[in-house]
């Protein structure tokens with residue numbers, strides 16, 4: 001397992017690479033060109049600049065999260081081929097520079113969705129929260145909340161220019177049901193697989209968050225059966241998973257340790273975070289400690305460890321602690337993610353020792 005940390009780039013993150021260097025065990029920086037909207041060309045100089053900076057601080061830059069997929073590809077419009085060509089160009093440029101994994105998602109319109117970015121927890125910290133009944137019919141209300149909560153930062157998937165065209169976007173998804181979305185995903189993957197093979201770049205799809213349809217839009221990577229269908233329909237080792245416990249976790253029927261055991265050889269990137277699910281279906285993001293929520297983080301890590309997982313892993317969102325929400329990206333503060341790294345490395349090290357018979 002290789003521990004990594006998601007960083008949004010200089011001037012775009014309250015956390016610096018020098019901060020991250022002081023967290024024990026972090027080997028790699030998960031990065032992206034966050035100024036790019038889906039479908040835009042990634043220039044070589046821009047890529048080099050970020051990768052060189054990351055490497056100059058002693059980290060690897062093997063994982064990119066994300067190269068976002070243009071909606072025309074998800075909808076299956078005739079213009080999709082143009083955007084797939086641009087995607088292929090980006091894979092080539094990244095592969096040539098040693099990038100090993102590209103994380104992406106295939107969620108229509110929205111990336112991850114929450115109703116409150118700073119919900120107070122009983123310990124006085126606050127974190128991202130999802131109130132089931134607040135997801136009403138009008139997605140504009142939700143978008144407004146997220147944009148307001150994000151303050152000076154733009155959130156991937158929630159770029160104001162996309163959100164401004166929300167009604168139009170929703171209309172273009174009419175007729176795209178689960179089967180159609182699976183079909184469009186297959187088309188996309190089949191076109192890019194040869195380049196991934198040639199460049200030795202693994203594609204790792206991120207599950208849908210939350211793991212159920214919202215606003216009448218289909219969401220297709222949200223349970224063991226959906227994952228199986230996804231992996232079977234393009235049965236190529238270059239197409240695999242970013243297995244996110246926090247995305248699958250709010251559906252208590254998702255047995256995540258067993259999903260890891262079943263699909264471990266197609267998991268290239270592990271996102272680990274804990275959620276606490278309330279009786280009415282609302283959920284809060286909580287600390288990484290297994291006992292604090294519904295995700296048994298120890299069992300998840302054990303499932304990876306038992307299978308000799310050598311892929312990348314990162315703490316996913318954390319709570320905002322000690323007032324840091326005043327200047328950090330929602331869910332991406334320093335302290336709780338650093339605590340998460342230490343918790344997970346503690347579990348991992350003890351699993352190593354037990355295996356070694358100590």
Ligand code: DNO
Nearest residue numbers: 065066103104105111112206
């Ligand atoms: C949430 C993230 C997601 C993820 C994308 C991948 O914080 O895990 O936004 O980056 O879904 O494309």
